[in-house]
Amino acid sequence: MSLARxxxxxxxxxxxxxxxxxxxxxxxxxxxxxxxxxMFATRFWHEMTRxxxxxxxxxxxFARQHTPGIGxxxxxxxxxxxxxxxxxxxxKGWWGANPPFHTPTFVLxxxxxxxxxxxxxxxxxxxxxxxxxALEAAREAAGGQDVRIGGGPTVVRDFxxxxxxxxxxxxxxxxxxxxxxxxxxxxxxLEEDYExxxxxxxxxxxxxxxxxxxx
Amino acid sequence: MSLARxxxxxxxxxxxxxxxxxxxxxxxxxxxxxxxxxMFATRFWHEMTRxxxxxxxxxxxFARQHTPGIGxxxxxxxxxxxxxxxxxxxxKGWWGANPPFHTPTFVLxxxxxxxxxxxxxxxxxxxxxxxxxALEAAREAAGGQDVRIGGGPTVVRDFxxxxxxxxxxxxxxxxxxxxxxxxxxxxxxLEEDYExxxxxxxxxxxxxxxxxxxx
Numbered sequence: 017m018s019l020a021r022x023x024x025x026x027x028x029x030x031x032x033x034x035x036x037x038x039x040x041x042x043x044x045x046x047x048x049x050x051x052x053x054x055m056f057a058t059r060f061w062h063e064m065t066r067x068x069x070x071x072x073x074x075x076x077x078f079a080r081q082h083t084p085g086i087g088x089x090x091x092x093x094x095x096x097x098x099x100x101x102x103x104x105x106x107x108k109g110w111w112g113a114n115p116p117f118h119t120p121t122f123v124l125x126x127x128x129x130x131x132x133x134x135x136x137x138x139x140x141x142x143x144x145x146x147x148x149x150a151l152e153a154a155r156e157a158a159g160g161q162d163v164r165i166g167g168g169p170t171v172v173r174d175f176x177x178x179x180x181x182x183x184x185x186x187x188x189x190x191x192x193x194x195x196x197x198x199x200x201x202x203x204x205x206l207e208e209d210y211e212x213x214x215x216x217x218x219x220x221x222x223x224x225x226x227x228x229x230x231x
Numbered sequence: 232m233s234l235a236r237x238x239x240x241x242x243x244x245x246x247x248x249x250x251x252x253x254x255x256x257x258x259x260x261x262x263x264x265x266x267x268x269x270m271f272a273t274r275f276w277h278e279m280t281r282x283x284x285x286x287x288x289x290x291x292x293f294a295r296q297h298t299p300g301i302g303x304x305x306x307x308x309x310x311x312x313x314x315x316x317x318x319x320x321x322x323k324g325w326w327g328a329n330p331p332f333h334t335p336t337f338v339l340x341x342x343x344x345x346x347x348x349x350x351x352x353x354x355x356x357x358x359x360x361x362x363x364x365a366l367e368a369a370r371e372a373a374g375g376q377d378v379r380i381g382g383g384p385t386v387v388r389d390f391x392x393x394x395x396x397x398x399x400x401x402x403x404x405x406x407x408x409x410x411x412x413x414x415x416x417x418x419x420x421l422e423e424d425y426e427x428x429x430x431x432x433x434x435x436x437x438x439x440x441x442x443x444x445x446x
Contacts, residue, residue, distance in 0.1 A: 029427070029439075030415035031246050190427035190439075194419025200245035204409025212244070212405035216431040224244075224405075 018155050019162045019182040019231075022172055023082040025199070026051035026187045026221075032196035033169030040098040043110060047196060051189050054221045055079050064116055075219045078185060087161025088154040089117050092171035093125040096140070102127035109140065117166075120157040122150055124171060147175050169197040176203055184210070184226040233370050234377045234397040234446075237387055238297040240414070241266035241402045241436075247411035248384030255313040258325060262411060266404050269436040270294050279331060290434045293400060302373025304332050305365050307386035308340040311355070317342035324355065332381075335372040337365055339386060362390050384412040391418055399425070399441040 027033045028051060035047030044051065055061050060080040062070030070076065093102070101107040102125060109115055118137040128142040141157075143150055154163040165175050175181050186199070200206075210226040217223060242248045243266060250262030259266065270276050275295040277285030285291065308317070316322040317340060324330055333352040343357040356372075358365055369378040380390050390396050401414070415421075425441040432438060 029422075030413075030418065188429075190422055190429060192415055192418045192421045194417060198245075200407055202409060203245065203407045206407045207244075207405055212435075214403075214405060214431040214435070214437045216429040216437065220427075220429070222429045222431065222437055 018087075018158055018160060020151060020165055020175065020180055021086070021162050022165045022167070022181060022184040022186070024055055024079055024185065024187065025167055025169075025172060026055070026189060027169075027199050028189055028191050028193040028196075030192045030194065031198045031200050032193040033167065033172070033199045034094075035193050035196040038094070038099055043098065045196060047193050050191055054187055054189060054217070054219055057219065071219065073219070074215065074217045074223070075221065078187070078223050081185065082164070085162045086119060086164045087158025088119050089121045089164045089166045090150050090154050090171070090175075091121065091123055091166035092168050093123060093127075094168045094170065095166055096123045096125070102129075105129075108132055108134065114138075120154070121166075122154050122157075124150055147171075147178050147180055151175075151180055169199045173199060173201060173203065176206060179209060179228075181226075182228045182231055184224075186224040186226070188222040188224065190220060233302075233373060233375060235366060235380055235390065235395055236301070236377050237380045237382070237390075237396060237399040237401070239270055239294055239400060239402065240382055240384075240387060241270070241404060242384075242414050243404055243406050243408040243411075245407045245409065246413045246415050247408040248382065248387070248414045249309075250408055250411040253309070253314055258313065260411060262408055265406055269402055269404060269432070269434050272434065286434065288434070289430065289432045289438070290436065293402070293438050296400065297379070300377045301334060301379045302376025303334050303369040304336045304379045304381045305369050305386070305390075306336065306338055306381035307383050308338060308342075309383045309385065310381055311338045311340070317344075320344075323347055323349065329353075335369070336381075337369050337372075339365055362386075362393050362395055366390075366395055384414045388414060388416060388418065391421060394424060394443075396441075397443045397446055399439075401439040401441070403437040403439065405435060 035045030037045040057071050058076040058079045059070030059072050097107050114136040115138040120139050123142050128144050132140045213225045215223045250260030252260040272286050273291040273294045274285030274287050312322050329351040330353040336355050338357050343359050347355045428440045430438045
């Protein structure tokens with residue numbers, strides 16, 4: 017069975033998955049990198065970015081579930097690029113020549129373009145389809161493995177609303193952003209379909225997992 | 232030093248401190264009693280409502296901090312009564328003849344009325360003043376003890392925005408209400424002035440404490 021999974025999705029205490037004022041210089045707007053500092057401290061991140069060290073505790077245990085068993089990723093246009101990237105034919109994402117996905121990666125956009133093959137196994141495909149349509153395409157490309165729903169908040173929310181997600185890992189960072197894009201909007205009653213577990217970390221964040229009931 | 236404290240303030244995972252559709256029959260609207268079930272299970276609550284039993288763990292340890300050292304409470308009009316209670320001269324709150332406050336209790340309302348002395352030490356006073364004005368009055372009545380800010384969400388938010396709260400205990404219940412009144416709205420950067428600690432409970436909720444820095 018191929019699951020749809022979300023990992024390391026970070027929100028503020030007031031529920032924002034990204035800030036306001038997104039731009040090429042500020043991918044998360046006024047939030048900066050504050051939502052992800054918990055992850056940068058982990059050994060998982062240090063390994064991925066080829067730095068020594070990194071923590072080995074609870075945050076790391078959650079963080080490194082990002083990779084195993086994933087055969088494709090789906091992301092929104094707002095994760096792939098800055099507002100307006102679709103007018104730049106040279107834009108290939110934020111991640112340089114060798115992006116950290118290493119699988120087929122489907123970008124949901126109203127401005128599709130030809131696929132881009134990157135180094136390290138990542139190929140970006142651009143689709144103007146529904147969440148269900150994207151998941152079908154990604155599952156086929158994943159060859160029986162799971163599909164990661166990579167965000168941003170609007171995409172995760174849309175997939176949750178359609179009950180297309182099987183497992184969701186969210187961290188809550190104790191800052192208040194005040195403005196931006198909320199993850200949980202319009203999801204009344206979600207807990208009826210998901211088991212929710214919360215774990216506070218010595219690192220200062222909370223880890224939430226939502227797993228589809230009966231899975 | 233007389234502190235302003237909030238205890239056992241319960242919100243949903245999506246941040247709502249009360250639901251939509253508040254009425255005399257539904258004090259929390261469509262939220263019902265779901266935000267407070269964690270508290271009803273505690274020994275603190277069982278003692279207060281003269282029932283046997285109740286849990287004795289983490290939830291109880293947090294819950295029973297509600298009472299010690301408190302000399303007065305401040306609450307909003309929306310905690311004291313249903314929408315429109317000010318047109319009912321007989322309304323004396325939800326709690327019967329002996330309310331669980333046992334101190335002077337200040338109700339913030341644009342429709343003040345004469346004070347009401349209840350059994351057990353609770354006297355309701357009605358004030359049409361600013362948060363700072365209410366805190367001044369409550370501190371004087373508290374005789375050197377602390378003042379509890381009792382809610383609802385709008386009142387707690389207003390006191391936080393004015394940085395009038397010294398200690399805030401919030402529980403997050405893993406349900407999504409989708410609509411209602413949010414606690415955290417408009418509080419960008421609050422963490423700059425408060426130490427935030429999060430603890431997940433075996434009972435399934437998260438306890439957050441925000442304590443003013445340098446206190």
